[in-house]
Amino acid sequence: MSWLVTEILRLIAIAIVLFLIAALLAPFESLGWWAGWSRAWPSPVSLPAQPATQPHRADAAPSCYVLFLSGIGITDAAALTPKEQAFLDLLAARVPSAVIVHDIFPYSAVNNPLTGQRPLQRLWIWIGQAVRRPRTKGLFRLVALRNVLQVLVSADRRYGPVFNFGVARGILLSLVRSGYQPGSRTPIILIGLSGGGQIAVGGGATLHRLLDVPIWVVSIGGVLTSDPSILEIEHVFHLDGSQDRIQHLGMVLYPGCWPIVRRSAWNRALAQGKRTVIPVGPMTHMSHGDYFSRSMFLPNGRSYVEQTVAVIAEVTAHVLASTMPGQLAQATQTEQRGTNEGDGLDARRSV
């Protein structure tokens, strides 16, 4: 029996060492990019000479730009899950005046997906395919672990400023490619799913400083931390699934989020009323019954993803109403209100 215990302890020790190695390597990409260690990455303070933009739509200027940052299970922004794609399609149909952007890989300061040019590219490509097979879907945990470490980097006081600067620069270029005009003050809404919530807050704060426009964050079960960046976000709308325990991890793991630490950035943000928690129903954090579930339904007949979309559409209308002239805002609200069946903002609570 003692040999079994020894072997188990040995495996645990190996796992800890491997975790430490992965964690020690985590900040290197963003720090190395900032320090100019690789010619493959653009300089932090460089932009293309002229922006490559898509032509404006003929009908009307977009009412807002909505940028989606996926959860920690993503290997490439171009490889969204069917559920995520369905969510974005529904959102686009519900808010047709918005431009919806989803080409940012949030867990890299240089917007380099795991399947992009990097030393372990082939491994991540293989894992990205393997997770779709039942026998190897557990490999998802490796992707999640790698991306969670980047969330920790984003929230770290030492590394966060550099990491979030890189994310903001990537978001800026993505918005411009989608037709955003710097200086136009068109509202920008960042939607962060799970770990993408922290990235949205961190990157959003730097984006705010770059563009000098309010940045709104919609956190879908987002794991938020005590990152001081939250003080520069115009407002955080946090969609709260009652069966989602993982969303509370940040509140537990970051002492700055504890109520007793009153002067922390998080608690000052709450005191300023910068966060609104919107109960959306009995959604779990991921997998079956999550915020994008198409097979689970609420008593009002909506699927979970329809409810999530309805709440975000309501939030978008609220954002536009607060940033646009009265008449135009009212017209937009009429367009975007759906069946008006207890959309989440009615049940919101400001904290």
Added chain:
Amino acid sequence: MLADLSDFIAQLGTIAGEALRLNPDVLMHAASSPQGNLLILTMTVVAGASLLAGQSVILFVNQVKPGRFAFSMLFYGIVFALSLGLWAAMVWLCAGILFETNQPLGTTLRIVGLSSAPLLFGFLIFLPYFGAPIEWVLWSWSGLIFLVTVQATFGLTLGQALVLVALGWLLVQVATRLLGHQLSALRDGLWRAATGTLFDPNQHELIAAATAELRAQLAAWEAHDPESQPA
């Protein structure tokens, strides 16, 4: 020569391990033995380099290139050992004046060197999220080793050892304030020699400067693009 080197490394591991275990008798013996000078000095330099590795964000933020990186860590290790030597001198002075101890300066230097053993794990401070509590644990552990060794070697009580630590720290702070300008110039010169960059510890100022530069480029886009004018 390889055998001598591996033997030296093995002895280094042994002395570091004994220091980490806070064994007063072993610590007192090591502190009192001049034969351990080279081992303890090496341990201090390596601890300093490991500490800088853990805090190396300052190297990245100041855009130190890879070739200079390793050299900077070694250089910092030497500077770290020298700074510990200054602290040891202050402690030795205080011990002699306040408590009339009769220990040679070399003993105090070895005590301070032994107390740097936990900082061999200083590279772990680089960990995101975990780095800050680890740093606190390592410095606390280092302080404990110093207290235990001073008590055992100088024959002091815990209270006297604490007074000695506090006074030594205070004297270093006073010296730093009095010679602030000269020390800053020395630090900047040493930094430039080691890293090839100017010393700027303020990451937020560097980020702000980069933000301003990007904003200027955005303004240039707006100036060149007629469609960018607000409606």
